[in-house]
Amino acid sequence: MEDQKRLPNAIEILFVLVGFIVVMFFFIVKFEISIQLALLTTWFLIMVVGLKIGYKYREMQQGILNGIFDGLEAVLILISVGALIGTWIAGGIVPSIIYYGLSVISPSVFLLTAFIICTVTSLATGTSFGSAGTAGIAMMGIGASFGFPLPLVAGAVISGCYVGDKLSPLSDTTVMTASLSKVDLIEHIKSMLTVSFPAWIIAGIAFTITGIFYQGDGDLSSVTSTMSSLEEHFNIGWYMIIPAVVVIVLLAMKMPSIPVILFGALLGSIWAFLFQGYPILDSINILYAGTSIDSGVEFIDNLLNRGGIVFMLDVIVLIIFALGVGGLMEKIGILRAIGDYLAKWATNAGKLTASTLLGGFFGNFFGGAAYVSLITASKITGENYDRLHIDRRVLSRNTEAGGTVTTPMVPWSDGGVFMASALGVATLNYLPFLWFNFLVIIISLIYGFSDKFIWKVDPQDASSEKAV
Template identity: 60%
Template sequence: MQHPQPSPSMRQIFVLVFSIIATLYLLTEVLSQSIQIALLASWFLIMALGKVNGVSYPRMQHGLIQGISKGMDAILVLMAVGALIGSWMAGGVVPNIIYLGLSIMSPDIFLFAAFIICSVTSVATGTSFGTVGTAGIAMMGIGAGFGLPLPLVAGAAICGAYVGDKLSPLSDTTVMTASLCRVSLVSHIKSMLYVSGPAFLITAILFLFTGFAFDLGGSTSRAEEVMATISEIYPIAWYMLIPALVVVALLIMQMPAVPVILLGALLGVVWAYGFSDKTLTEALTTLYRGNVISTSDSFIGILLNRGGITSMLEVILLVILALGLGGLMEVTGVLATIANRLQHWASTPGRLGVSTILAGVLGNMLGGAAYVALITASTITGKNYQAMGIDRRVLSRNAEAGGTITTPMIPWTDGGVFMATTLGVATGTYLPFLWYHILVLVISVIYAYTNWFSFRDENPGAEQKAVHPQA
């Protein structure tokens, strides 16, 4: 028998959101507890609201499981990337990339180069996680060798990683958004280019001039020290890059991400056994425990002693708890109530664009993953686009802005936790340098209120054209 969807009032939702925020602050900031404990406590707050509105526990448990299942792809990728980082560090793959970067790059243009390299990698592979777990890790090592602030380097790497996550036809979020919004993949990407193109160019210029503005005196000598230490530990040769080239090539060929990354991790084991002082047992152990080397250089130890599936366990737990939170929000009717309120508020094209972006942000904040955010962003205000004669390509473009782009900007989402854990930089410290993300949001809002590049659907079936502002 089908049960009616519960509908909590907006007053109840305001109390719930305030309670969750207060709980997160109290446990993490005042009592110094982990964010995982805070999210688990938030489960009980939502369950309490569900019980008040007559939702049975079996139904809420089903919502929990359904919510968590939406993020299983991300969880599998997290485990695979953890294993890859551990074996690539042990096998000398990432150290060789760091050595190469330090030897050929100038500190002045490094931030610009890091952004471009990560952008190209993400567009070619379609994965932000894979890009940060490979090229991003290498960029952090090179940037540290040049003496650049690590949050700034992380910002450049993450910005580049999300260029492809948002635009690549190989990206799961890009394909998912086009499907949810019922537009063709090519049309969706073309629509996003009106926003992402200017954002990409401005971001590239900002990183270029920021690099020139830094006083990096003495950084070259530190880079030479890092190169010397790496060359003492690992052989420096072109064949040390083969695992990375294989992984990138297979991802470009649209092979599934998880098995490709795991294959790269196994190649790292072969390299660790063949080209370093690791025994086979030690090389295999790096998949789970990560790389461990002994060095008198503490910086090199921090740089290279990392990775392994165990390094991702806290991240995976956080993702599970955040996704469960989103599942509870959905089954208790919280998301539906917010959706109805946003639909009524979105009465103008400007408000409509903002409401779609806000729906994506709420999906990330309450669901903890881009998959949840894209569903909320694409469904909450979809009917309003049709009613106003605005093409669904604008809906898909705004859904990506609110759903995909904001994921690494929120500390407890799968993207935010992965970026912070993998790069070793807290979300709050790299957030001010996510210039690409900020520009995408700002430009999207400007387009919504000015009607710039807003496609109209006045003649269904006819070719749609961009509407430019009147002079």
Template identity: 75%
Template sequence: MSTDKRLPTLGEVLFVLIAFVSIMFLFVVQFEIPIQLALLTTWFVIMIVGLRIGYSYAEMQQGILKGITDGLEAVLILICVGALIGTWIAGGIVPSIIYYGLSIIHPSIFLLAAFIICAITSLATGTSFGSAGTAGIAMMGIGISFGFPVALVAGAVISGCYVGDKLSPLSDTTVMTASLSKVNVIEHIKSMLFVSGPAFVIAGILFLITGFFFIDSSGTIEQAEATMASLNDFFQINWYMLIPAAIVIALLILKKPSIPVILFGALLGSIWAYLFQDVALLDAIKGLYSGNSIDSGVDFIDNLLNRGGIVFMLDVIALILFALGVGGLMEQTGILKVICIKLLSWADNAGKTTISTILAGFFGNFFGGAAYVSVITASKITEENYDRLNIDRRILSRNTEAGGTVTTPMVPWSDGGVFMATTLGVSTIAYLPFLWFNFLVIAISILYGFTNKFIWYTKPEEKTEEQDSERALP
């Protein structure tokens, strides 16, 4: 085979993109074939184009392996969080959080409380996955007990979880984005506050108003009391059930490595299950792999609490590996580069540049299947335009988070989308309309771009007096 290689034409890129969307629709919607097979089939479509433009199979395999390697940390975290979910349920940690939450949170403010609690947890720990797998599951239990639709509760939970994922200095995507954009991580966070602050306040108000007008408090109190009674029947509920959660959060706040800390928390869950929940020692250890299993006779409690364990994440892991492979193939064969060139030629001002970065991040999630891929595509595909237009790289890093991090749970086959849907028991399409914080971050970022508000430049002498006054961060 000839070693001459070329970039794919726009027609070949469009063929891949259309084929990707068509395969997803036919496999998942039309024939209900597992999405993992749809992604695997997409590999071969991209390989056909790769062979046509001069790549050997060995070269494309290297692209697949690189794509998977780039996202392996997320896979390892998924494994650890799966183990933690199972043992924290069996050990009474999550049931205790649900029980105490039902006793102190009023139904009318529940959505706001769920949003804020998950935001605080994610800010303190730096992980949206860990926050959803612990506080998120507890908030789902409380919300369902109050009679809220599961999709609405999931929207509040995920919105809160991604506050910390994009803002916390402990978050891997926050640090990675700052590094890729060549911006100090604290300056990166300060820049994001101009977007995330208003988005957080507006989303909080929306969740508060929705909670006030959505439910009948008298009816939900009865449901909550029934749930509390059922939890009391099957778990020992006490304040010291919360100790493992406090330890894990404290260790993460102290910037200890996420993977060993989460695994240590999972082990504590097994110990608590043995010591306080009358679970046999061997079964408590097995729970790390197999998760929790109870038969309470209450359907929603069984559906909520019969989950977790490493085995709970195996389908998710397979899906993410195939999605990462798609991203690696697109990178290796130049498909993403062609998209980059088109975006660069179109974006000639701050507003268009903002949109191009957000689109590049979304493409990374849509075709690469992982937040790690999305922040790479968003920052590297569009960084040239920021330098050409003399736009401060803090805007690049801020927009990268808006296009990469917060769009991750919006894509059903991305690592974030699959994890949230699996962990919370709600499909991505169902909770998507309620990701109010995420959508607000995107909308406010675009608004700033086209109004030139909070857009800073590296050459202030070439800008207007008004822009000069806005350049310096407070």
């Protein structure tokens, strides 16, 4: 009598999904109330359905806690990157990268250069957050000096950052997706290359053409002004970039990302003390409180007055609430019910690809975190690949296409909030310029509906052969 739970029906699922969108619209757009409160409100919306289908409050609370626990690694990374950003700005590391970038990068190839630099950084480190918070911030400063619109620069930066987040064997999302999909890590990466490589080439060409033909509203005199301002407020030198090199090398050696990033943040504090004239206690406090700069150049102040653990507190609260939403939906069976509906619809490789992409976006939109999206995409569609005898390498590839690359597209997801905060550009403003991310989705759908790079599994011996 006590356990009379059931899966939510279509009307109840629709109530939750539509209610979520309505709450978000009125809180954020209509009344300009914080996203955090909007997400907290949706907890109770989902609980109404949970109570109706037989769940007790304490069971749903445990679902919230489980969802938050599953995403705590992202929270720790955010704390680490926040500390890193603050000390790398105060220590002159980011300002030096901006300075030298301005002196060697041509405006005509700047967008392509920013895309490539962020690609290389993210591949070497495996973290989109760390890449955006360091190389990305530097590229934003250079782009602003050249007169490029910041949303366009942010699009090139984020596109490059998510190449590595999606492909690097050091990336937590890459490793997690391979594990969830039960695919060898290297085979997973090889499968993704069939989509990511052409997407990267096309995006690179697009950024190149845009950079050549774009007429910025600034002129090169702003470059001189920016470099002079940086020299006035920071000690600039090649040795300022040593902490960045150390962190990239350690991450490339497959050292754990959180302690490496925190070590890099500590190096930033040491550099602030040794080379930028900060008192020892102030240089340490930057780890938590961030830095404050008054350069007299507005965009530099906006760009560099950020960082520190406290800079990430709003983001962390938002992610915790978003993870709770995902945990609740998992607990009361909404994800499983949606998976059942998709199983009936996904009768071929094209529909199956679309369902996985939707599952990943669903996790980001309603769960607010890349980890949630990878779980939803793989869980609600994984058995359908087995049923259609399609190799799970296709599942893992599509999971990243629907989950990882759509994360910065959602304003309240961990990726969306972090990128907007770190780069100083609202999610909806940079969204049209995430060309690599959109291309990954489009090419994945083309492959699915054309049956290209869709490997089949022989049900008898589980051997794989490429579909023609």
